[in-house]
Amino acid sequence: MSTFSYAARDCATMLRRNLVHLMRYPAMAVSVLGLPVIMLLLFVYVLGGTLGAGLGAARGLSYIDYVAPGIIVLAVCSGAVSTAVSVNVDMTEGIINRFRTMAIARTSVLTGHVAGSVIQTVLSAVLVTGVAVAVGFRPTASPAGWAAAFGLVVLLAFATTWLSVALGLIAKSPATASNLPIPLFFLPFLGSTFVPPASMSAGVRWFAEYQPFTPIIDTLRGLLIGTPIGRDGVIAVAWCAGTALIGYLWARRVYNREGR
């Protein structure tokens, strides 16, 4: 076999290992899924009435249609925590030194994690979408719109995963690793997840308009329920691609640094 096919086989082996972990230790996956679902129910059944009244009349939307795309993005961000923790656990245990002293493709450890986490994260985003539909979310997207929305979720998952792999690598312990990605989870709150930035006070509004999650959420919302997207689509893809690249380079650099 060639070097490339060995590398591909190593990556597949590592992916299989991470998927088995996922199935053996589902508690993490459940907690990753639980938070966005609770958020969804909270904002639809508890806060949604008032928020929707303040926002809906002008736009002609029910609140769940407004908030569901943001919650889907939140579900993707929520996956970052489990990625960082599982990478960190791997790095702080002896098995990583075993991998490093074997003649295997060096990046296969990280690509295995990334592929496994992207699959897990996208699955949880799909499940959250399903719950949203069950409680009244009514997307109007065409099949092409669904495909584009799915693509955007995968791209976002890819970006947040590489970033959280890097965070998992720099953390000294699994506890730190579970804290580092938390800003990633809170950024959507200061964006267009729950209310439009236009309704926020001036300073926060400025931040909300220019931070990455607002164009990402607005694009997903546009694809699913037909609100205008405009330039947001390009900006969203650029943010995702840029974050993925930075996360990848950062993770690779930390991983290859010797003597942790």
Next chain:
Amino acid sequence: MNNKQPATTAAVSATGLRKSFGDTLVLDGIDLHVPAGTIFSLLGPNGAGKTTTIKILSTLIRADGGDAIVAGHDVTAQPDLVRAAIGVTGQLSAVDDLLTGQENLLLMADLNHLERREGRRRAAGLLGQFDLADVAGKPAATYSGGMRRKLDLAMTLIGRPRLIFLDEPTTGLDPRSRRGMWEIIRDLVAGGVTVFLTTQYLEEADQLADRIAVLDHGRLVAEGTPDELKRLVPGGRIRLQFTDASQLGRAARALGEASRDDEALTLEVPNDGSVAFLRTMLGRLDAESVGVAALSVDTPDLDDVFLTLTGHPDTTKDAWR
């Protein structure tokens, strides 16, 4: 195991290895030569630099200075060729807790690029050999310390490395598991594999190693066979206990060169540890009709060697006994 090498080949050959972490000098220029097919033990207390040495030789970290040829390849220039020839079992458990014993072995078989059937065959063989067949289907997290260590070693062996690094292979094991591990290590070498092990247990080095290097504060303070090292310290002593002062006095006159303790009624006679010396000594005492109440022979062990060489006692011993 396959891949026998002629005994003259060096499995490890290192010169002038140096390594610092920040301001701390961990290795201060050490030279190592390990012939293929032998057991080599790096002996030293905690913090002596043993693990750092293994990390450098197994391509985990780079030395700041010096050269190392491992399994015929330079560790810095051709790390992948070194990795393909070695197996490493470190101090930290390197098993995947969420996988079963068998899955752990199959994971390693895949990463060694074995064919599926061959991987299963070797995994089954190792599980049987290490008495793990009964627990092969249970997650490694449920294993005892001794079982984990055996699984760990089996995972190292599935790729059939020619050279195996074992970093403190028996630390934390109960005496029975430790002896089991020693048997496994001896069997490996009987099959032609070279073993490079570190230990803080003098007894372990004495039991296993063909050659021992004593590492202290990043420097090699001695190297040789266990017997050669024992010869480095003054010979043993025979301690004779008497029932009264007159017996002691007559014995002291008969034996000449001996140190006498009038209060304890003992004589300590330096000796070379041979049976002939003992026989001669007892013969002289018989001729003088001296009755000996008790006799004990102290031969130097590696504890004495360690103390002599490093100038400080082996402080790790209490944890071991």
